[in-house]
Amino acid sequence: MKHIATGILGAAALGFMASAASAGTLDTVKQKGFIQCGVSTGLAGFSAPDDKGEWKGIDADFCRAVAAAVFGDGTKVKFTPLSAKERFTALQSGEIDILSRNTTWTSNRDSALGLNFVGITYYDGQGFMINAKKLPGVNSALQLSGAAVCVQSGTTTELNLADYFKKNKMEYNPVVFEKLEEVNAAYDAGRCDAYTTDQSGLYGIRLTLSSPADHVVLPEIISKEPLGPAVRQGDDQWAHIARWTYFALLNAEEAGITQANVDEMKTSTDPNIQRILGTEPDGKYGADLGLSNDWVVNIIKAVGNYGEMFERNVGSGSPLKIARGINALWTKGGLQYGPPIR
Numbered sequence: 001m002k003h004i005a006t007g008i009l010g011a012a013a014l015g016f017m018a019s020a021a022s023a024g025t026l027d028t029v030k031q032k033g034f035i036q037c038g039v040s041t042g043l044a045g046f047s048a049p050d051d052k053g054e055w056k057g058i059d060a061d062f063c064r065a066v067a068a069a070v071f072g073d074g075t076k077v078k079f080t081p082l083s084a085k086e087r088f089t090a091l092q093s094g095e096i097d098i099l100s101r102n103t104t105w106t107s108n109r110d111s112a113l114g115l116n117f118v119g120i121t122y123y124d125g126q127g128f129m130i131n132a133k134k135l136p137g138v139n140s141a142l143q144l145s146g147a148a149v150c151v152q153s154g155t156t157t158e159l160n161l162a163d164y165f166k167k168n169k170m171e172y173n174p175v176v177f178e179k180l181e182e183v184n185a186a187y188d189a190g191r192c193d194a195y196t197t198d199q200s201g202l203y204g205i206r207l208t209l210s211s212p213a214d215h216v217v218l219p220e221i222i223s224k225e226p227l228g229p230a231v232r233q234g235d236d237q238w239a240h241i242a243r244w245t246y247f248a249l250l251n252a253e254e255a256g257i258t259q260a261n262v263d264e265m266k267t268s269t270d271p272n273i274q275r276i277l278g279t280e281p282d283g284k285y286g287a288d289l290g291l292s293n294d295w296v297v298n299i300i301k302a303v304g305n306y307g308e309m310f311e312r313n314v315g316s317g318s319p320l321k322i323a324r325g326i327n328a329l330w331t332k333g334g335l336q337y338g339p340p341i342r
Contacts, residue, residue: 025097025231025238026070026290034076037063038096041081041180044204045314045322046102046122055079058313059100061303062121062229066098066245069295074302083179084155088113091232098242100229102198104156115230116239119246122228122314123326123335125221126160127199129206132216135193141220145170147193152176152183157197160223184208198225203320241289248296250338251276253305254329262300276341285341296341306336 029035039047039059047059064074080096091099092114102124103109105117128141128149138144141164151158153176165172175192177183187195188209195202202217209215229246231239252258255273257265266277274280278293286293303309310327311317328334 025235026241029070029097033071034078035063035067035070035098036080036096037066037077038080038082038087038090038099038101039063040101041083043102043180043201044207045200045318045320046204047079047081047100048204056313058121058309059102059229061309061313062100062246063098065249065299065303065309066242068298068302069241069245069248069289069291072292072294072298074298084152085178088115091115091230094232097238098229098231102201102227103230105226105228105230106156109230114233116233117228117230118239118243120226120228120335121246122200122226124198124200124225124227126157126196126223126225127202127221128218129187129195129202129215130193130218131190131214133214134190139218141194141218141222142168142170144172144194146172148173148175148191150175150177150183150187150192150195152180152197153178155197156223156225161196164222198227200227200314200320200322203314203322207319237290241291244289244341245299247338248276248299248341249303249306249309250329250336251341252296252300253307254331254338257300257305259300259304259308262297266297272340272342 039055042048043057046057047055048057050056060079063077067077068074080090082090082101087099087101087103090096105120109115110117128144130138149161149172151161151174158176161174175186177186184205186192195205199217199221206212206215229242231242255276257273257276265273266279268274271280275283275285276296278286278296283293286295289295310324314320314322315324324334326335328336330337
């Protein structure tokens with residue numbers, strides 16, 4: 001879910017950001033002993049608490065990976081659930097150290113909002129979901145002219161919806177709510193004919209409905225939604241740590257390093273694997289980031305590689321069963337590509 005900026009940052013906010021950046025996020029994080037991670041209020045597969053209150057999902061695991069890189073312990077992270085409206089202010093103000101909350105990378109957010117996106121952990125796009133029992137003949141979004149459509153306010157989803165219907169010369173009735181939970185409840189109660197948000201989100205939301213089997217996600221993708229974590233501008237070291245944590249997850253998968261074999265792989269004589277795992281003689285790639293040389297080993301022990309993280313949370317090992325598709329590695333026809341650690 002993606003909030004649209006509705007103004008520029010005030011002088012006070014910019015002053016706080018400059019102060020926070022000058023202090024150094026890494027030093028601040030080490031002093032308090034944990035990373036404060038901003039997540040959603042509950043989106044299956046990305047960030048949602050389980051029945052024991054433990055946060056699960058790709059976004060939650062990414063923060064655990066950063067914690068493992070910094071502390072050697074993926075549990076040294078605390079989660080702050082944030083609405084779409086709250087998330088950017090929480091990062092700008094220093095309430096959180098990193099925002100990992102199914103957030104789309106856009107030019108406005110990367111410039112006017114003072115954020116630095118560190119990578120695209122999930123390539124997504126906006127779609128539509130309908131109750132197939134109520135609309136049995138509908139199999140395309142182009143058949144939704146005149147429909148009531150549930151959408152969250154203050155999001156790029158809302159803008160994309162308007163653009164799509166205008167482009168295709170169709171009418172629609174937006175049913176708008178500020179909170180995700182309100183949108184979900186309205187759709188489940190039948191107050192609208194269709195629900196629109198990121199397609200990955202639709203798969204997760206469908207699982208929470210009273211009759212999940214009645215609902216289908218239509219095939220159209222109407223936008224580009226590159227989702228990824230963000231940090232504040234003005235602190236290059238912290239941005240580098242978060243960015244290379246993401247690249248490490250990808251490089252580990254490509255090299256065949258997994259949570260189960262990472263200790264065995266530490267004895268490898270393959271120079272690439274040695275560089276990734278910090279076993280290369282005189283290697284200092286971890287030190288260059290302000291981390292220990294076994295930072296990638298700690299990441300993989302905490303959450304596995306990118307493929308393991310994907311399959312566990314949204315893929316074949318999860319209730320969502322989403323195919324890797326364009327989120328596969330570049331070596332397997334996807335878009336996920338990690339620059340080398342060297």
